[in-house]
Amino acid sequence: MGMQRDTGFLIRRIYDAVDDVDALPDVLAGLCERIGGESGILGTLMKAPGPLPFAVLFHLDPALMPTLNARHLNNVWRQHMVTLPVGIPAASDSFVSFDQVRRTDFYGEILEPWDIGHAALFVVDDMPKFHVAMSIHRSRTRGPFTSTELEASQKLLPHLRRAMQLRLLLERSHEQEKLALQALDQLAAGVVLVDSQARVLFANMAAQEIAAAGDVLVLTDGTVKPRLREQGGIFRGLVASAIAGKPGGWLLLSRPSPQLPVSALVTPLAGRLAACFAAQGRLGAAAVLLSDLEGQASSSTEHLRSLYKLSPTEARVAWLITRSTSVGRVARALGIAPETVRTHLKHIYAKTGVNRQSALAYLVGAAAVARVPSALSPVRGIQSFKDME
Template identity: 30%
Template sequence: MVNFSSDKIEKLLDLIYDAAAENDLWPHALTAIADLTHSEGGILFGQSVTAQRVYFDFNGRLNEECNRAYQERHMNNPWSQYMETQPVGRLVQSDQAIPLSKLQATAFYDEVLRPQEVGHNGMIALAARDDFRAAFNMCRSERRGPLDPDEERLLEWLSPHLRRSVTLGFRIDGYLAVQHAAFDVLDRLADGVVVLDHKARVLFSNAAARRMSEEGALRLHHSIATHSPVHSQRLNELVRAALQGTAGGTMSLPRNQDGRLLTILVSSIRSKDLGRLSDAGVKDAAVLLFVVDPANRRSIPLGRIMDAYGLTHAEARVALASSSGSTTIETARALGLSPNTIKTHLRRVFAKTATRRQAQLASLMASIGSVRVADVDWEQ
């Protein structure tokens, strides 16, 4: 009788759930299950028989050459055909799919099973969607025979844990992929983006920020500074304030080459959107800086801002113009509108974007809309 409360079982469960985040642990988990069930070995894989493609496989002590033969020539076999119609989570003994005597007459048996002395299999579909299936196989020798009742009970008991771990693994992998893609987007922003940790050390800088560093406007080594001691002191004050949990702030910085003003927006990382940065392989993220060159404001498509927050065309133009730090009068002059009209549009913009002042709006515009787009007209 299987003791489901034994130390071995508890350690196995820990291993199964740890494998969700660390795939290299799956072969160890499969080998441990094989030992407990007196099996030759196990395999966990995701595949599409229709596409004839194996997307991933983790092998616990089975023959790799036989596994390659399976992937190259025998994905469509009596076992896989039978499992295509089986519900997720159900343990199926291979003899239910096809008797061993008939299996031995197939090329699948000759090339995949016979070389590793496998004749029986315990199979569980762990996930299924369209023509994709994630599956677990515990392979048995002909001498050992099919799973006995105790071994069946163990695999049936493990089935929901295997399913949860695989599903969790999909989510973790998908989340990491999204986060890596997000950093790819950050690297294409026209504005500089810098992420600092709780000790004000640089964790991440995008391509635009690195270019500003090469040009001398910023200094990005272990910490962030500017070419000017006075401006560096002001920047340090804003970073310290953000580290203490305040909203941060905004400052201007003359470019070293032509004196054109850059705007630096400093914000603590607290919102659910910015919080993702600290989970995407960038540990201890605490402060986010946008370094905005007003000349790049023309690179933001108004449609992107309108879609993101439900702004009208006129409101998006005002939000974009105001994000460079201009006063109400300067924005009115630039857009050919009255100051009262600018104020009216800004009130609506603040309400729709959940911001309260222009510094917050500028940070928002920098974060959502400054991907380079060629030949975009600011007055569109």
């Protein structure tokens, strides 16, 4: 019964390693104990030349890893190990003796400092671009691993293989999630992803800048709510509706006069991001899309200047003409003569390559979608609102 409990504990720790890399040293320790090893390493061996992209050590000094990566990845043990069938362990002495190994630089620079004389070698999995490999070691005085000792690992190896496959899938999912969030971070519109309690899962840079102003949204304990208390219930209702799979809806978030309100569209979160959050145990999520007309005017004019080399006044004329449709109104808004506006328009058309107002409106609309990178931006990277507290 004791051995069975030990096996059960190790299997649980193996699956803990799917999302917790800190469990892997425990797994290596348990395998060492099971087969009579003293140290171990588990990692990925690329089939193309290159360093170990992932390695977990047990009772080994990590200071030697740069030397291993630089000089000894193609060592005599590895050359034989990568030919092994998946899940079938082999003793290093079965294909190269300790006396042969001792005469190599690999032994002098790596194995001897680590007090390793013998190894049990495993290919845990064989992927298209890499092997998941493991070696468990002991000193020269302990002698080679026996077939009986190697067989003691057999109950655990299928579980370790499955756990490493699941870990790879999870890492791919996290990478896809990261790429999706990075794309949201480039939008000029604010995007906030919230759970059923209005807790912020993610906020892009535009949303963080709106929140930082403090005149529309309030951040409290990692949750987001409108500044005006009377709008809070409506906002929570829209979030609950979206998470329940219903359409959600619109809400104009008031701000101090004379500034324009911020338009908030609350909608269900679907697709890959929804799946990613569901995998993290989030029971539903909604997206809040924030349209700040005051801020977008400034952002869009900066974007137009960057894209088409417009002057500040030309960019402002381009923005206004697509909203007022009247040269006279633009002239009054800027305090300049109508003929001056027409001159600016000629320059704008020449620089943008369009020759009519409808085409210019399309360019201005496209410029309002993405952010303009700025060294003055106070917020960097993908963050949640919790990082702003």
